[in-house]
Amino acid sequence: MLFNSFSFLIFLPLVVLIYFSIPNRYRNIFLLIVSYYFYACWKAEYLILIFISTLVGYGLAILMENKHFSGPARRKLLLVISIAVNLAILFMFKYFNLFNDTLRKLFDYFNIFYNMPDFKLLLPIGISFYTFQVLSYTIDVYRKQKQPEKNLIIFGLYVSFFPQLVAGPIERSSHLIPQFKKEHFFDFSRLKDAFFLILYGYFKKVVIADRLALFVNYAYNDPYQNTGLISILATVCFAFQVYCDFSGYTDIARGSAKIIGFDLMENFNYPFISKSMTEFWRRWHISLSSWIHDYLYSPLVISKRHWGKTGIIFSLIVSFALMGLWHGASWNFLIFGLIHGLIVSVEFSTLKYRKMIQNRLKPFWFNFLSVSLTFSIWCFTLIFFRSKTIGDAFYIIRHLFDNFSLSIQIREYRHFGFAVTIILLIIFELIQFLRRRFNLKEIIYSMPIFIRWTVYYAMVFSIIIFGFFKKIAFVYFQF
Amino acid sequence: MQKKDIFRKIVLFVSIFLILFSFLEIKARTMFRSRTDLSDKHLFFEEQRQNLEVLVLGPSLIDKGINPQYFDMPAFNLGYSGQDFYIDYEVLNLYKDKMPKLKWLVLDLSIAGIVNDSSVTDAVIWKDFFWKLHIPPRNKNIIDILLNTSVFFRDHYLFIDYFIEKEHASPNPIINSFYVPDPPPNDSYLLKSGFRFTCTIRSEEDLKDHAKKAIEHMETLKKKDKIVKENIDYFDKILAIAYKKGWNVIIVTTPKIKYYLDYIDVESKNEFNAIVEGFLKKYPNVIYKDFRNDPQFIQEDFLNAFHLNYRGAAKITRSINEIIKSNPI
Numbered sequence: 001m002l003f004n005s006f007s008f009l010i011f012l013p014l015v016v017l018i019y020f021s022i023p024n025r026y027r028n029i030f031l032l033i034v035s036y037y038f039y040a041c042w043k044a045e046y047l048i049l050i051f052i053s054t055l056v057g058y059g060l061a062i063l064m065e066n067k068h069f070s071g072p073a074r075r076k077l078l079l080v081i082s083i084a085v086n087l088a089i090l091f092m093f094k095y096f097n098l099f100n101d102t103l104r105k106l107f108d109y110f111n112i113f114y115n116m117p118d119f120k121l122l123l124p125i126g127i128s129f130y131t132f133q134v135l136s137y138t139i140d141v142y143r144k145q146k147q148p149e150k151n152l153i154i155f156g157l158y159v160s161f162f163p164q165l166v167a168g169p170i171e172r173s174s175h176l177i178p179q180f181k182k183e184h185f186f187d188f189s190r191l192k193d194a195f196f197l198i199l200y201g202y203f204k205k206v207v208i209a210d211r212l213a214l215f216v217n218y219a220y221n222d223p224y225q226n227t228g229l230i231s232i233l234a235t236v237c238f239a240f241q242v243y244c245d246f247s248g249y250t251d252i253a254r255g256s257a258k259i260i261g262f263d264l265m266e267n268f269n270y271p272f273i274s275k276s277m278t279e280f281w282r283r284w285h286i287s288l289s290s291w292i293h294d295y296l297y298s299p300l301v302i303s304k305r306h307w308g309k310t311g312i313i314f315s316l317i318v319s320f321a322l323m324g325l326w327h328g329a330s331w332n333f334l335i336f337g338l339i340h341g342l343i344v345s346v347e348f349s350t351l352k353y354r355k356m357i358q359n360r361l362k363p364f365w366f367n368f369l370s371v372s373l374t375f376s377i378w379c380f381t382l383i384f385f386r387s388k389t390i391g392d393a394f395y396i397i398r399h400l401f402d403n404f405s406l407s408i409q410i411r412e413y414r415h416f417g418f419a420v421t422i423i424l425l426i427i428f429e430l431i432q433f434l435r436r437r438f439n440l441k442e443i444i445y446s447m448p449i450f451i452r453w454t455v456y457y458a459m460v461f462s463i464i465i466f467g468f469f470k471k472i473a474f475v476y477f478q479f
Numbered sequence: 480m481q482k483k484d485i486f487r488k489i490v491l492f493v494s495i496f497l498i499l500f501s502f503l504e505i506k507a508r509t510m511f512r513s514r515t516d517l518s519d520k521h522l523f524f525e526e527q528r529q530n531l532e533v534l535v536l537g538p539s540l541i542d543k544g545i546n547p548q549y550f551d552m553p554a555f556n557l558g559y560s561g562q563d564f565y566i567d568y569e570v571l572n573l574y575k576d577k578m579p580k581l582k583w584l585v586l587d588l589s590i591a592g593i594v595n596d597s598s599v600t601d602a603v604i605w606k607d608f609f610w611k612l613h614i615p616p617r618n619k620n621i622i623d624i625l626l627n628t629s630v631f632f633r634d635h636y637l638f639i640d641y642f643i644e645k646e647h648a649s650p651n652p653i654i655n656s657f658y659v660p661d662p663p664p665n666d667s668y669l670l671k672s673g674f675r676f677t678c679t680i681r682s683e684e685d686l687k688d689h690a691k692k693a694i695e696h697m698e699t700l701k702k703k704d705k706i707v708k709e710n711i712d713y714f715d716k717i718l719a720i721a722y723k724k725g726w727n728v729i730i731v732t733t734p735k736i737k738y739y740l741d742y743i744d745v746e747s748k749n750e751f752n753a754i755v756e757g758f759l760k761k762y763p764n765v766i767y768k769d770f771r772n773d774p775q776f777i778q779e780d781f782l783n784a785f786h787l788n789y790r791g792a793a794k795i796t797r798s799i800n801e802i803i804k805s806n807p808i
Contacts, residue, residue, distance in 0.1 A: 186482075186485075188485050191485075457495070457496065457499060460496065461499065464500075464631075469632075
């Protein structure tokens with residue numbers, strides 16, 4: 001079920017209504033059933049993968065606390081089994097074909113016969129998200145930072161809680177699990193906050209992201225027909241598309257959870273005002289970057305601490321490369337991650353010089369230049385992220401400044417669609433700017449009901465009038 | 480806040496929303512009844528249907544490819560871009576008893592038509608034919624059907640054009656005549672016979688390029704066996720109506736450029752031929768004419784890889800007219 005489908009608009013109020021109507025002791029089991037239903041609406045067969053992941057994560061964590069497995073070697077063995085099973089599922093469903101294809105090309109190059117067929121299976125949506133949640137839980141239990149969860153229903157919910165099941169945020173057990181143990185009461189102020197959050201999420205998704213997607217798809221589906229200006233514009237538009245798409249999803253997820261009393265973590269914190277890529281990754285997809293930091297980067301740095309600065313750079317590059325690959329089974333994503341790893345390493349190595357530049361420039365100019373440079377680098381790396389093949393990406397890069405004519409023929413835009421999209425994007429950025437400066441929510445709440453409701457209706461109808469309702473899946477579903 | 484108050488507030492909020500939505504729905508229905516090329520086609524058809532002896536149905540291949548001016552009897556081209564067998568069937572079902580003089584039905588049948596997934600067809604363009612019962616795209620669930628009944632919801636994106644231009648954008652100039660002035664001042668017209676007159680002649684390179692893209696697109700559609708079966712079923716239903724009404728049917732496969740035909744694999748061609756054979760065996764009132772490899776069509780007759788321009792349309796219509804003349808009822 002997509003958040004941007006009409007079914008979800010029926011599903012969510014029903015869930016809320018039933019959730020608060022039933023006794024507290026049945027609420028978790030109810031949430032678990034609706035979460036599985038939510039996933040099964042897409043493909044019921046793939047629920048089995050969630051079950052396996054849940055049972056492995058649950059069972060092995062319980063065993064780690066068992067006195068027979070209390071020795072470090074046995075605990076480590078259990079950890080390795082949990083990681084191996086989860087990553088094996090992820091590998092088979094997500095990365096096997098890439099691996100197989102690369103192997104085939106390699107064997108072809110040496111004229112060796114190789115005929116392992118590809119898996120013709122759909123990528124289970126959300127697999128990277130829930131796998132990472134299970135892994136972080138197991139590692140936390142192994143590190144004794146967390147007691148294993150004894151209640152299978154609660155653990156099942158931690159893995160498959162419907163608002164964040166398919167595209168995050170990647171929650172930590174220490175944050176989410178305790179919330180399933182509390183009794184939640186209906187709170188009107190939470191409903192208001194959630195309504196606001198969900199509306200804003202829909203605005204980002206169907207008004208900004210999906211409208212921009214028309215132009216981005218047009219340009220990236222056949223990059224060989226593009227002028228340089230179209231490629232540049234499409235890449236910049238993609239930066240906003242992917243941001244609005246993913247942060248829109250997160251807002252809807254957070255809003256949906258909020259109504260029933262749950263708080264999911266923030267995933268974005270105005271990433272486009274970042275003054276460096278290092279800062280950018282602290283503001284973009286926070287739940288993933290903090291996961292990578294805690295469970296991959298930090299252990300790597302510790303294990304390579306005798307390498308000194310080189311160890312940190314090595315850890316950065318490896319972490320970013322794997323984070324790139326997390327996004328999808330394509331070498332494009334690996335290149336995307338590697339470039340980020342290199343840039344963050346360069347930033348790390350040149351921190352002293354950048355400080356010197358900062359001291360010499362006026363703050364406005366330093367901020368302006370750093371934000372522009374960071375955004376440009378992000379856009380550049382997105383070429384690899386969005387292109388279908390590495391060949392396409394290099395073609396676009398080679399021809400970025402070739403031709404500066406602009407002629408766009410997109411049926412859905414009709415006469416003024418593109419201009420309207422750009423105007424809406426400017427309005428969105430203005431709202432973002434105001435949100436950073438002022439507490440817009442509180443300002444609206446303090447207004448008389450007449451104005452407040454006018455704002456709500458304006459939001460609802462702007463979504464209906466300007467939204468693009470063709471059920472475009474969220475970009476991050478593919479990860 | 481008391482539960483009762485919360486409930487009241489929610490009900491009030493939703494009620495105001497519904498009132499505003501209804502207002503916009505009424506506005507949309509009034510607004511989008513303004514003129515479009517399809518509404519004009521509909522109007523032209525309504526004016527002529529009582530006297531029609533030949534009706535032509537099909538997608539853009541027909542819309543741009545058959546010019547009723549070259550038939551010896553009153554004829555109308557009721558094809559339209561994106562019109563699949565499902566829409567053909569709905570249109571025919573709606574008008575089957577309203578064309579008392581009809582004798583011939585000309586239908587398009589092509590490989591692309593058989594694999595076409597019309598559930599993604601922009602059904603909004605058909606509102607002029609099915610105004611009262613807003614036609615939903617097929618194979619959709621109850622929610623989609625409900626949403627389709629709201630013109631405002633479905634056509635919301637047209638509001639923007641409307642408010643800027645104050646009229647519903649029409650893709651082609653419409654000429655309230657059966658003929659286009661010579662030389663034509665524009666590229667494309669909708670004529671009173673329902674024929675979309677297109678003048679464009681493309682270079683060989685452009686045609687090759689278009690053929691390649693068209694085949695690539697078709698390849699993506701081919702895998703959906705369910706769609707193929709449904710399309711064939713709808714075509715069969717059309718033939719069944721014609722048989723019941725005593726109309727003769729000419730199924731035509733319009734000409735395509737050689738590169739396009741070369742790209743199509745033998746298996747698809749054989750499957751297609753088997754489907755045609757099946758229809759011919761089942762319905763004795765059906766004649767099939769395959770124009771795919773007809774040497775009379777040259778590069779200058781094509782608008783692109785598979786659409787004819789006005790020159791090609793004149794040739795194919797004359798040929799169909801000859802078939803009609805040689806098979807008098």
